[in-house]
Amino acid sequence: MLYEQHKAEIDGILARYPVDRKRSALLPLLYLAQDVYGRLNRDSIREVAEILDLPYTDVFEVVGFYTLFYNEDVGKIVLDVCDDVPCCFCGAEELVADLENRLGIKAGETTKDKVFTLRRVKCIAACDQAPVLQANLEFHNRVLPDKVEAMLTKLRNDVEAGKPVSISGRLAER
Amino acid sequence: MPKTEIKEHIVMRNRDIENIRDLDVYLANGGYAMAKQALTSMTPAAIIDEVKKSGLRGRGGAGFPTGVKWSFVPKELNPKYLVVNADESEPGTFNNHEIIDENPHQLLEGIVISAFAIGANVAYIYIRGEFAYGARFLEQKIAEARERGLIGKNLFGSGYDVEIYVHRGAGAYICGEETALLESLEGKIGQPRLKPPFPAVAGLYAKPTVVNNVETLTNVPRIIEKGADWFRSFGTEKSPGTKAVSISGHVKNPGNYEIPLGITIREFIFDWAGGMRDPNLPLKFIIPGGASSNWLTEEHLDLPMTWDDMAAAGTMLGSGAMVVLDTSVPVVRAALKVDEFFKHESCGKCSPCREGTHFLVKVWERIDEGHGRVGDIELLADVGKQMLGKCFCPLGDSSVSAVNSAIKFFRPELDAAIDAQH
CATH class of the missing domain: 1.10.10 (Arc Repressor Mutant, subunit A)
Structure with missing residues (x-):
């Protein structure tokens, strides 16, 4: 309990x-x-x-x-991409499309292996870092196309290696 | 035009002093000396008086004089609370983010002094849920300060106690509105309360409560240290001091800048933030004070950045968040995105906002998707008119800014977007 x-x-x-x-x-x-x-x-x-x-x-x-409470199943890593103004004019749309493509899911869905959930979210107060996302509420700044694969690989490896995950962000690092 | 340099940062001192986030570095630079001075040799009235004289205005958006706000708290009612608004969620705003991550002790010292000034023994920092790292980091910093006797019981032998707790929100822009924030801090959904009573009289747990923004409180130790006259040597008569302003979008150097209040928008964009990113794509419009604010265009570049000048021009300095967009941006898409934000964040309490934001998004969406109808612009204007001034709190009104701005400055582009579809 x-x-x-x-x-x-x-x-x-x-x-x-x-x-x-x-x-x-x-x-x-x-x-x-x-x-x-x-x-x-x-x-x-x-x-x-x-x-x-x-x-x-x-x-x-x-x-x-509240948007950070999940009443449906989510993956071990929740990827929140800001698609607000100005991010949507600074690469966020391209980032969402890239992630959808690599993960084989649409925004709002979870991968079959239950590792990643991808969401579009509202402003996360890092507009100068666009395109920006949070993975379990840890910031990943300026996620330009050449950085996406390495980021996903590291996150997936962390999960497979049994690194503690906190979808609530209680363990969030810088 | 030469850039108006500031000699030193007041709130973003992390730009002057490396690693000021570390307690030892902060202490070596005079940290917590003002808390000690305030609690051991000043009366609460004297502190409030100094802050009033400084002319410090709330940095969260409304620009209300901080010392005056403090003086509304009734002396005879106890307990009192200080609540720190760290729910920074206005699209375009990210300056509290830097203060929390890089200069946390100056914020905490400001909280200690301000709590003493209003007679509160407990302060809650309500921090947006997405600042998960910031919340953990502040908890560490509070623990370090508590170990050294800088936060907690009988501070500096004064007999006065100040406890500071961090409380994480969970993803709701409306909780930046102070009464919704208090509801959320009480464990409820974040819907605003009817005012009056104002929080100063009946706030958290119906007790006298002052709600102040992160940047506002971070100013306080420096005002106590150097005095109101020094603070007034920055900025203008009615908007004294500096402001941490976030700039983003299509400028060369997006980021936070601490500016003396009163410089022009032109100076800020072109001298401070490096001007437009792409020389072939000129400025189209500016969202000058967060998504809630009315837009400006090139003709407004010589407007001074103060609360009063921006208000006179029909917009606002807001939380200090300038979004600069170039000619690659379609107006319909920009307005749609802004209103999608307000639709998503509407708390659902009042009908004009709950229904109105849905209507606005529905119409913007069909124009954006190529199904705009003749008369849609008039429809948007009409929905906006039915919302403006009729919503329970400012959130609903804010969603009308994009509608009115787009129509005011870009009517031909909107008409063309619809005409092209027929």
Whole structure:
């Protein structure tokens, strides 16, 4: 169970907020549950709701509202390409097409081997680095065509080598 | 025109001092001395007074005077909270990103001083979920500072406690709006609250709360150190100080620049950011203050970059985010992308925004795809008119900027896009 297995981390999160306001811990606990279970399905939502004494539907609503919570299966690595203005005029469209081609999926889909999910996302505050993406919320700047293959290979090798992954970005490095 | 140099950076000090992100380097350069001075030898009123005199205005977009905002907090109600808005999500904006990653301790020191000034013992940094590294990094920096007695209980023997916690959002632009941010921090969906009451009176957990932007608070230690008059030696009378401005799009040197407020857009684009990227593709238009702002064109290049001058020209300095686009950009596609953003980020609370942004995108999309209809431009204008001033919060209004700007400056191009389809 989530609480028993991650007691120290959860207690640490709860300690940040007033004792009568533990609902504030909802977003951080959902991130944790998402990493542990790979996505936020009914059971994991129910577990988080129980830890915080919240109705299931309240938590369900929150999961649906925020784009970084996944209620469907995603790969081990979620690739988020910004296609906003100005990125879409600075190589983002070409990058999405290139990734779709190499991965054999469309944006919004997951590869058959469940390694990569590709998404188009809104501004990620790195406009000067366009075309830019996040892989499990780690920034990859100026992903020009000659860098794509090497990036994908490294990410795939990390997964195959058993390097810990966090789709919630809890382990994100620079 | 010669570039107006600034002698030193106020907020992006990482550009002057290498590795200032490290606590030892920050301490060696006078770090946390102002927190100590403020907590041990200044009254909260004196700090608020100095910040008021400096004329510091909120750097998150609205430009409201920071000291005045602080003075709205009722003294007798406790506890109070300081909430740091690090939900930097306005398309085109990435200056808080650099401050957090490169100059975190100056932000933390600003938080300590500001919390003391308003009488808060707890501060939450609400950071956008995508800044996953930034959140971890700030937590490390807070832990380091806490170990050395610079954050935490009985600071500098003053008897005053300041705890700082990092709280990650989870991907929602609306949470940059301060009341939506507070809802989100309380563990709810991020929908804005009706004002009044304002957060200063009833904010986080219905307690008095000040919400300040990252850059705003990062200014505070330097204002305390060098005084309001020094701060006012930068910028203009009504927009004193400097501003970290992000520039992106089709310029030679996109990035962050800390400019003295009041330089012209022309100087900023051509002298600071190196001008246009491709000599064969001239400037077409500028989105001067983030996606929410009304566009400008070449005729506006001599506009000074201050809150008031930009407002007088019908746009805004906003969060300090200039997107420069050249003649390769089709206006319909640009407007579609901007309005797709607002459609995606609409929180769904009020109908004009929730429905209006869908209508706008639907019409832009069909023009973009080659199925535009006669009368579509009038339809866009009409939807915009029905939204403007009728939405619950500024998000809905913001989506109308692209519509009105495109029509105002590029009507022939829009008409041609539709005519070509018939």
